[in-house]
Amino acid sequence: xxxxxxxxxxxxxxxxxxxxxxxxxxxxxxxxxxxxxxxxxxxxxxxxxxxxxxxxxxxxxxxxxxxxxxxxxxxxxxxxxxxxxxxxxxxxxxxxxxxxxxxxxxxxxxxxxxxxxxxxxxxxxxxxxxxxxxxxxxxxxxxxxxxxxxxxxxxxxxxxxxxxxxxxxxxxxxxxxxxxxxxxxxxxxxxxxxxxxxxxxxxxxxxxxxxxxxxxxxxxxxxxxxxxxxxxxxxxxxxxxxxxxxxxxxxxxxxxxxxxxxxxxxxxxxxxxxxxxxxxxxxxxxxxxxxxxxxxxxxxxxxxxxxxxxxxxxxxxxxxxxxxxxxxxxxxxxxxxxxxxxxxxxxxxxxxxxxxxxxxxxxxxxxxxxxxxxxxxxxxxxxxxxxxxxxxxxxxxxxxxxxxxxxxxxxxxxxxxxxxxxxxxxxxxxxxxxxxxxxxxxxxxxxxxxxxxxxxxxxxxxxxxxxxxxxxxxx
Ligand SMILES: Nc1ncnc2c1ncn2[C@@H]1O[C@H](COP(=O)(O)OP(=O)(O)OP(=O)(O)O)[C@@H](O)[C@H]1O
Numbered sequence: 001x002x003x004x005x006x007x008x009x010x011x012x013x014x015x016x017x018x019x020x021x022x023x024x025x026x027x028x029x030x031x032x033x034x035x036x037x038x039x040x041x042x043x044x045x046x047x048x049x050x051x052x053x054x055x056x057x058x059x060x061x062x063x064x065x066x067x068x069x070x071x072x073x074x075x076x077x078x079x080x081x082x083x084x085x086x087x088x089x090x091x092x093x094x095x096x097x098x099x100x101x102x103x104x105x106x107x108x109x110x111x112x113x114x115x116x117x118x119x120x121x122x123x124x125x126x127x128x129x130x131x132x133x134x135x136x137x138x139x140x141x142x143x144x145x146x147x148x149x150x151x152x153x154x155x156x157x158x159x160x161x162x163x164x165x166x167x168x169x170x171x172x173x174x175x176x177x178x179x180x181x182x183x184x185x186x187x188x189x190x191x192x193x194x195x196x197x198x199x200x201x202x203x204x205x206x207x208x209x210x211x212x213x214x215x216x217x218x219x220x221x222x223x224x225x226x227x228x229x230x231x232x233x234x235x236x237x238x239x240x241x242x243x244x245x246x247x248x249x250x251x252x253x254x255x256x257x258x259x260x261x262x263x264x265x266x267x268x269x270x271x272x273x274x275x276x277x278x279x280x281x282x283x284x285x286x287x288x289x290x291x292x293x294x295x296x297x298x299x300x301x302x303x304x305x306x307x308x309x310x311x312x313x314x315x316x317x318x319x320x321x322x323x324x325x326x327x328x329x330x331x332x333x334x335x336x337x338x339x340x341x342x343x344x345x346x347x348x349x350x351x352x353x354x355x356x357x358x359x360x361x362x363x364x365x366x367x368x369x370x371x372x373x374x375x376x377x378x379x380x381x382x383x384x385x386x387x388x389x390x391x392x393x394x395x396x397x398x399x400x401x402x403x404x405x406x407x408x409x410x411x412x413x414x415x416x417x418x419x420x421x422x423x424x425x426x427x428x429x430x431x432x433x434x435x436x437x438x439x440x441x442x443x444x445x446x447x448x449x450x451x452x453x454x455x456x457x458x459x460x461x462x463x464x465x466x467x468x469x470x471x472x473x474x475x
Pocket of ligand 1: 144148149150151155180181182183184185186187188189244276277313341342345
């Protein structure tokens, strides 16, 4: 009965939530009933807090909807139905038979435990019956940590997933696939996981590698007749981090080797983390079977950071460099440079260098001057014209509808989105934007901007449309 009721809730949540959120937070929950309590068991505190915060209200509504007056009381606890410490093959240390294929949808009792148990054993797995790697360097960049990764809406899920993986390597989400445009922190997060794993278990073999380097290494191994050894080395690591896997495109032999390495690692519950500049299915020139395997764990996008996060990143980076960056200057830079954290960093470094060199006070005018060419480039990239064309194409409406008087929803909504984008992505004033949209009043633009903020909160499709458009326009 409770199972049916929970299943109905699950079905509804699956329809309502973006799949990655559903897979990440809702799917791992187990249900138990005691008297008239419906107890959701979360695998750890982190998931519990998140679900309680974000989804408990909605779950309650669904319970009332499906069970009516006598609906059970919703409770949440950390725990698991199958309390017996089984199910995690990594704990069976002497066992060399391959464990069942890891699948991110099947969570076992101790997969999410924060005890580090899984990992301690993962470290041992590579020592059993295998030659320890001798020539694989970890290549981890120590300065990419969770501590100095600034969290915002755009990267919150990715960061949370990365934290889970660092807590439970090999079992939480395997592989973890992070994708998004260039310079948004994918590499940083990947190293942060690696560093965290190493911090907890200094013996862990964590190897970071750019995919191009992986290919080069493999070619070299073939040339020197050492491919077998090469394979053994890769397959014995506890965590393999491969960056920018879109560079595998067209390299069939490397894909083949990677496919086998990847399977071996997953089967042994060793962690794999991958990044790419696009969604796995969209990577051209990579075999279907490999792409589909990329999606076995958890696939998460990192979006361009919103204004507040951009300001926070600048302030944090300035602080790390012991540079006193006035808040309004950070705000000015963040407002002008929108698409990419790497550019933000570049801008900040330039301001710091100029300030040190000239000894002048750091004001908005100073920053304007120091960043003149960067700002000019950005201005040229995003124009209202461009926004109107892109949005019209995206929604398959006529460009003329951007300025028309039509109030039909199919036209008015895209027009409002285009106005909001113009406000967000250009430096035009509200009256200027109104003028460009068929001579509308600035209050109409303001209304559109507010409406779009509201819609992005409530409506997943619009949220996604908006992000897609920002990405297209900013890249
Ligand atoms: N949220 C963040 N907080 C702090 N620094 C960040 C954040 N996001 C990105 N950065 C910094 O921005 C720079 C670029 O990030 P990174 O190299 O991780 O991007 P990427 O997404 O891997 O890009 P590419 O696809 O080009 O490899 C790095 O120096 C990184 O530290």
